[in-house]
Amino acid sequence: MESREVIIHIEGVNKWYDTFHVLKDINLQVYRGERIVVCGPSGSGKSTLIRCINHLETHQKGRIVVDGTELTGKVKGIEKIRSEVGMVFQNFNLFPHMTVLDNLTLAPRWVRHMPRSEAEDLAMQYLERVQIADQAPKYPGQLSGGQQQRVAIARALCMNPTVLLFDEPTSALDPEMIKEVLDVMIELAKENMTMVCVTHEMGFARTVADRIIFMDGGEIVEQNTPEQFFNNPQYDRTKLFLSQILSH
Amino acid sequence: MMLPAAPQIKSFTPRPDLPPPVGAVGAIGWLRTNLFNGGFNSVLTLLCLWLLYKVVPPISNWMILDACWVGGPEMCGQSQGACWAFIWHKLRVLLIGTYPQEQLWRPSLVGVIFVLLTLATVSGRFKTRHLLPAWLFLPVLSFWLIGGGSVGLPVVDQSNWGGLMLSLGLAVVGILVSVPLGILLALGRQSSTGIIKPLCVGIIEPIRGVPLVTILFMASVMIPLFLPADMQINNLLRVQIGIILFSSAYMAEVVRGGLQAIPRGQLDAAKALGLNYWKMTLLIVLPQALRHVLPSLVGRCIALFKDTSLVIIVGLLDLLGMAKAAAQDQEWLGHNAEAYVFCALVYWCICFSMSRYGRSLEKRGAQQTR
Ligand SMILES: Nc1ncnc2c1ncn2[C@@H]1O[C@H](COP(=O)(O)OP(=O)(O)OP(=O)(O)O)[C@@H](O)[C@H]1O
Ligand SMILES: [Mg+2]
Numbered sequence: 001m002e003s004r005e006v007i008i009h010i011e012g013v014n015k016w017y018d019t020f021h022v023l024k025d026i027n028l029q030v031y032r033g034e035r036i037v038v039c040g041p042s043g044s045g046k047s048t049l050i051r052c053i054n055h056l057e058t059h060q061k062g063r064i065v066v067d068g069t070e071l072t073g074k075v076k077g078i079e080k081i082r083s084e085v086g087m088v089f090q091n092f093n094l095f096p097h098m099t100v101l102d103n104l105t106l107a108p109r110w111v112r113h114m115p116r117s118e119a120e121d122l123a124m125q126y127l128e129r130v131q132i133a134d135q136a137p138k139y140p141g142q143l144s145g146g147q148q149q150r151v152a153i154a155r156a157l158c159m160n161p162t163v164l165l166f167d168e169p170t171s172a173l174d175p176e177m178i179k180e181v182l183d184v185m186i187e188l189a190k191e192n193m194t195m196v197c198v199t200h201e202m203g204f205a206r207t208v209a210d211r212i213i214f215m216d217g218g219e220i221v222e223q224n225t226p227e228q229f230f231n232n233p234q235y236d237r238t239k240l241f242l243s244q245i246l247s248h
Numbered sequence: 249m250m251l252p253a254a255p256q257i258k259s260f261t262p263r264p265d266l267p268p269p270v271g272a273v274g275a276i277g278w279l280r281t282n283l284f285n286g287g288f289n290s291v292l293t294l295l296c297l298w299l300l301y302k303v304v305p306p307i308s309n310w311m312i313l314d315a316c317w318v319g320g321p322e323m324c325g326q327s328q329g330a331c332w333a334f335i336w337h338k339l340r341v342l343l344i345g346t347y348p349q350e351q352l353w354r355p356s357l358v359g360v361i362f363v364l365l366t367l368a369t370v371s372g373r374f375k376t377r378h379l380l381p382a383w384l385f386l387p388v389l390s391f392w393l394i395g396g397g398s399v400g401l402p403v404v405d406q407s408n409w410g411g412l413m414l415s416l417g418l419a420v421v422g423i424l425v426s427v428p429l430g431i432l433l434a435l436g437r438q439s440s441t442g443i444i445k446p447l448c449v450g451i452i453e454p455i456r457g458v459p460l461v462t463i464l465f466m467a468s469v470m471i472p473l474f475l476p477a478d479m480q481i482n483n484l485l486r487v488q489i490g491i492i493l494f495s496s497a498y499m500a501e502v503v504r505g506g507l508q509a510i511p512r513g514q515l516d517a518a519k520a521l522g523l524n525y526w527k528m529t530l531l532i533v534l535p536q537a538l539r540h541v542l543p544s545l546v547g548r549c550i551a552l553f554k555d556t557s558l559v560i561i562v563g564l565l566d567l568l569g570m571a572k573a574a575a576q577d578q579e580w581l582g583h584n585a586e587a588y589v590f591c592a593l594v595y596w597c598i599c600f601s602m603s604r605y606g607r608s609l610e611k612r613g614a615q616q617t618r
């Protein structure tokens with residue numbers, strides 16, 4: 001890899017919900033242009049980990065540095081970092097009271113102070129890319145799940161993020177719609193977008209990921225290239241997980 | 249090598265939509281299904297018809313057929329029905345209180361502006377960002393015109409303000425101030441940091457714990473006792489503040505319900521895009537929260553308007569107060585009923601309009617999200 005610039009640096013991170021130890025001593029480096037897939041059983045702390053990366057959750061111990069900014073303790077100007085780290089959620093979380101176009105222009109206009117017409121041009125450009133430009137004047141409630149998730153991806157892209165975080169972006173979708181969302185994500189990967197994806201789509205992980213992280217019980221059990229991960233897992237826990245997830 | 253003949257693949261064609269089955273329609277069908285479906289309902293229907301027969305004719309006789317529409321007290325004395333001439337005679341007092349007759353154009357002008365602005369708002373053709381400043385400016389303009397004291401307008405003392413003008417004034421200012429104040433209190437109550445939350449709870453709960461009458465008494469009688477003589481603020485303003493505080497506490501609880509209905513994902517998404525607290529609140533949270541609670545918010549506004557009738561107990565003469573005073577006129581004795589029926593009609597018209605307007609707002613919102 002040409003430049004090994006670290007975008008996300010996670011070092012000895014621990015987090016507790018009250019007395020419940022969700023993240024145990026997590027260490028992870030994500031390089032620019034890298035695609036990381038995070039997987040693991042339900043409740044293993046995957047969501048919590050990627051929500052820590054844009055400070056939607058706070059960690060209590062260790063360090064997280066995103067693009068040179070320390071996200072530890074009380075952070076000044078967290079909005080700046082968040083505007084550079086895009087996030088796509090399982091439940092889309094589009095704003096139901098705004099049209100698709102307004103959903104996309106919101107952040108460029110109000111965070112980046114872009115003039116309305118410019119923001120709308122930008123938004124249309126990204127809607128075009130996720131192939132739903134014709135839905136721009138509709139409200140999110142009028143779209144299918146797959147379309148909503150593509151809008152959500154376009155909304156994140158409008159801020160021209162350095163990193164994109166995905167938290168199970170296809171888990172709430174009907175099988176027929178999963179592919180249209182995965183296709184968009186594969187396109188992004190081809191353009192060297194830095195991505196951290198929590199997903200159980202193992203086909204996607206195999207073809208797109210540079211590295212797969214396997215978590216269980218709040219720990220990173222194992223991280224490896226897809227090839228090694230699927231063909232030659234190092235831990236019995238990983239083997240068990242793979243046998244369960246690939247068997248159905 | 250021969251492959252076995254492939255089984256012919258069938259193509260799936262969706263069936264066309266059919267209209268729903270036709271039920272019993274027409275007038276007879278409607279009567280059957282709505283009024284006479286079953287023995288018990290038939291009996292109820294007949295009972296109601298009998299009641300209507302007993303009640304409607306006497307009321308319409310009193311209100312319309314036997315009523316005396318014009319003339320003086322002596323003509324009214326002879327008629328069996330209502331004396332609407334009395335209302336006509338007292339109309340000015342009922343509408344604007346004892347405001348001097350030669351300055352009548354001032355409240356009239358305010359009234360015309362108020363009606364025009366209301367129509368403009370209800371028509372739905374103007375944007376909120378244009379209407380809102382107009383509504384905020386209205387009380388200032390009205391105060392300046394009705395109160396006088398500058399550019400050659402003679403001062404009219406506040407003791408002469410009354411009637412419907414006073415009721416509407418207290419209600420409009422009350423709504424304009426207590427809605428934003430209620431929103432702020434509700435937001436404060438949700439806040440997780442420091443002193444703000446206990447402060448807001450400390451304002452909301454005590455106020456919700458006492459009746460409005462108590463607050464009005466406090467405002468009118470107690471506050472002057474505590475304030476030094478040179479810091480006295482006039483009675484009307486104190487009462488207005490009392491109404492605003494009372495209403496804000498209730499508005500806050502209504503808005504809080506809406507805030508709680510916002511899914512956490514909405515906040516996550518807003519934060520993840522880099523919006524700060526105030527942008528998130530103004531652009532994402534409040535538009536959705538207020539839409540959720542619009543029916544109860546309109547309900548609170550209607551309640552506030554009706555509550556203004558309580559100011560009579562601290563000596564202000566609003567519409568109801570003026571009606572009561574008018575009925576005591578020595579010349580026109582015995583017309584309590586007409587005065588109160590008139591008040592009821594005015595209150596009903598205004599409240600019903602507010603309610604209808606609230607419905608239309610709800611519909612507009614519903615069209616957007618579905
Ligand atoms: N706000 C919270 N308060 C207390 N416990 C929480 C909270 N959020 C999550 N947890 C717990 O932390 C653990 C990890 O949650 P997390 O959502 O990170 O898991 P996950 O790996 O994303 O699982 P899933 O695949 O179900 O999304 C779970 O056991 C969950 O019950
Ligand atoms: Mg999760």
